[in-house]
Amino acid sequence: MLEELKQKVLEAALEAERSGLCKHKSGNFSALDRVGGRMAISPAGMRREDLTVEDVPILSLDGRILEAGARGGPSSEYRMHAEAYRLRADILSVVHTHSQYAAAFAVSGKPIRPVLFEAAFYGGCEIAVAAFARPGTEELAKSIRGPLASADVCLLKNHGLLAVGGADIGETLRKAAYAEDVARAYFLALTLGGGREPDAISAEAFEGYRRDRGVRA
Numbered sequence: 152m153l154e155e156l157k158q159k160v161l162e163a164a165l166e167a168e169r170s171g172l173c174k175h176k177s178g179n180f181s182a183l184d185r186v187g188g189r190m191a192i193s194p195a196g197m198r199r200e201d202l203t204v205e206d207v208p209i210l211s212l213d214g215r216i217l218e219a220g221a222r223g224g225p226s227s228e229y230r231m232h233a234e235a236y237r238l239r240a241d242i243l244s245v246v247h248t249h250s251q252y253a254a255a256f257a258v259s260g261k262p263i264r265p266v267l268f269e270a271a272f273y274g275g276c277e278i279a280v281a282a283f284a285r286p287g288t289e290e291l292a293k294s295i296r297g298p299l300a301s302a303d304v305c306l307l308k309n310h311g312l313l314a315v316g317g318a319d320i321g322e323t324l325r326k327a328a329y330a331e332d333v334a335r336a337y338f339l340a341l342t343l344g345g346g347r348e349p350d351a352i353s354a355e356a357f358e359g360y361r362r363d364r365g366v367r368a
């Protein structure tokens with residue numbers, strides 16, 4: 152069932168591992184068949200290097216397993232992924248990471264300001280922090296409603312980062328990677344400046360940048 156969708160999820164999971172964005176089995180990935188209301192999501196607790204297409208389960212958006220993975224159940228964060236798909240019709244892929252600098256801002260409860268042009272790839276906006284909730288819970292799923300209503304990336308308090316996008320899950324993974332790059336530059340700039348806020352890039356400058364380069368956001 153939905154072999155192509157499973158393949159996309161598998162490739163995103165492997166790329167996240169290879170690039171160092173996700174380590175120690177943390178992070179999860181999904182893609183949606185909008186017509187059928189079915190998502191392919193990475194399985195829980197498996198070494199990503201060992202994953203095959205058969206390991207990727209298919210779930211309905213209310214959490215029913217339509218096709219089990221060959222070894223192990225779905226990611227414990229399936230509720231959060233399903234919530235993102237219910238929230239906005241344009242969302243067709245979801246990436247969740249615990250990348251280190253983004254996690255530091257998530258711990259501090261401090262939004263990540265758009266201090267590098269890489270932020271253009273996720274809309275050029277500040278990355279907001281969702282309200283605290285324990286991992287894997289319905290409360291965590293609900294916490295993303297506000298921050299993701301009008302943005303493609305948000306922080307999960309004391310936890311990590313969530314990125315959403317269209318059918319190209321590789322692009323959604325790139326949003327998560329760029330958010331980590333911006334978080335690192337922002338953290339280092341704050342440190343170099345002794346805590347003083349560095350200048351963020353203006354909406355006008357992002358607009359011109361997108362126009363010049365044909366970047367969609």
Ligand SMILES: [Zn+2]
Nearest residue numbers: 178286310311
């Ligand atoms: Zn997590």
